[in-house]
Amino acid sequence: MYLKELLASVNQVEIKRSDIATRFDVVPSQINYVIKTRFTLQKGYLVESKRGGGGYIRIVKVAVGPDSQYIETMLHELPETMNVKQADDILECLTREAVLTEHEECLIQTVLSKETLDVLASRADQEYLRARLLKQLLNRLRFESERD
Incomplete structure (x- = not known):
């Protein structure tokens, strides 16, 4: 919560892992x-x-929207397989940034759900198909932003 509060007022924050670990009395791996x-x-x-003595962690908020670099970056970083939580995180982000409506998010979540993809025998196949479907959605959103 602390880091998200910092990011509420700025687009990026740079921290030393050891400083944050000391502040919250936890080990750096946490x-x-x-x-x-x-x-x-x-x-x-x-x-x-x-990493190292002068090491840091920089967290940057990505500009999200159909006309931003976010969709292109997301397509590049999208894993070959994706669980429901990962897909939901992407959809929630797109909805929060008004790329999707809440109704569209719910419809897409239904299509990507475990229940829908349960027709495939293996979990690996379900996660592969989920990632492919989401990739197609992102490609469509990117295409629509290029037309505007």
């Missing part, structure tokens, strides 16, 4: 876990890090 799980591209953030 900081890595929090950043890795809460500040993902799917949630609208890019994370850069440099």
